Amino acid sequence: xxxxxxxxxxxxxxxxxxxxxxxxxxxxxxxxxxxxxxxxxxxxxxxxxxxxxxxxxxxxxxxxxxxxxxxxxxxxxxxxxxxxxxxxxxxxxxxxxxxxxxxxxxxxxxxxxxxxxxxxxxxxxxxxxxxxxxxxxxx
Amino acid sequence: xxxxxxxxxxxxxxxxxxxxxxxxxxxxxxxxxxxxxxxxxxxxxxxxxxxxxxxxxxxxxxxxxxxxxxxxxxxxxxxxxxxxxxxxxxxxxxxxxxxxxxxxxxxxxxxxxxxxxxxxxxxxxxxxxxxxxxxxxxx
Numbered sequence: 001x002x003x004x005x006x007x008x009x010x011x012x013x014x015x016x017x018x019x020x021x022x023x024x025x026x027x028x029x030x031x032x033x034x035x036x037x038x039x040x041x042x043x044x045x046x047x048x049x050x051x052x053x054x055x056x057x058x059x060x061x062x063x064x065x066x067x068x069x070x071x072x073x074x075x076x077x078x079x080x081x082x083x084x085x086x087x088x089x090x091x092x093x094x095x096x097x098x099x100x101x102x103x104x105x106x107x108x109x110x111x112x113x114x115x116x117x118x119x120x121x122x123x124x125x126x127x128x129x130x131x132x133x134x135x136x137x138x139x
Numbered sequence: 140x141x142x143x144x145x146x147x148x149x150x151x152x153x154x155x156x157x158x159x160x161x162x163x164x165x166x167x168x169x170x171x172x173x174x175x176x177x178x179x180x181x182x183x184x185x186x187x188x189x190x191x192x193x194x195x196x197x198x199x200x201x202x203x204x205x206x207x208x209x210x211x212x213x214x215x216x217x218x219x220x221x222x223x224x225x226x227x228x229x230x231x232x233x234x235x236x237x238x239x240x241x242x243x244x245x246x247x248x249x250x251x252x253x254x255x256x257x258x259x260x261x262x263x264x265x266x267x268x269x270x271x272x273x274x275x276x277x278x
Contacts, residue, residue, distance in 0.1 A: 050223060052190060078266060126217030
């Protein structure tokens with residue numbers, strides 16, 4: 001099992017409209033995508049292109065968003081997770097668990113429609129780590 | 140002024156040797172570079188390739204490292220900064236200051252030998268932001 005390309009950096013924001021305007025000023029209007037509600041994950045996501053990688057702005061959605069605690073500690077927002085591509089999330093999850101790393105829940109479809117899973121920051125040097133299958137890995 | 144490609148993600152680590160071994164297990168031995176002491180910045184840096192972008196592992200160097208306070212709050216380490224490429228750091232610094240954003244100190248050579256500068260996280264949605272001139276921008 002190998003982690004591959006840095007697909008995106010997840011950044012928590014408290015207000016999506018304000019954040020999109022700020023990123024449009026920094027990266028250009030054309031770099032900022034449309035917000036997508038992901039009710040199953042409790043977030044609204046919006047991708048910003050920054051070269052080969054992207055920034056994923058995530059704002060709380062619903063009353064039980066996993067971002068609520070993060071934003072309570074850091075109301076201005078901040079770096080939330082890193083997402084790396086893997087060939088197979090199922091194989092990566094099995095390998096990580098075999099090493100004693102805590103994978104949070106079971107693989108599920110992420111913002112790009114491919115399978116994703118999250119690994120506990122305490123087992124990844126303090127970095128909440130998402131693994132995802134690359135959209136083009138499905139041919 | 141536009142921010143461009145995500146050059147790297149800076150991750151604070153408390154022990155470089157342990158971190159390099161962990162990243163070699165995740166990304167492969169060949170992806171992990173050699174550590175470089177940067178006394179002027181108070182860190183030892185080590186780059187890990189993850190596709191087009193890199194991870195910059197940074198560990199404290201010397202007694203007055205700017206990482207000391209970060210690692211006191213997060214002893215396991217964690218996400219420290221994002222670095223985006225710009226055409227001209229001098230022009231970007233002037234533009235950011237004109238918008239009232241706090242640039243920390245003056246541009247100086249970074250780990251890749253090109254000019255870099257840091258922008259205060261309070262003016263960047265909670266993200267400590269490094270801007271750097273791409274190595275190939277100098278022809």
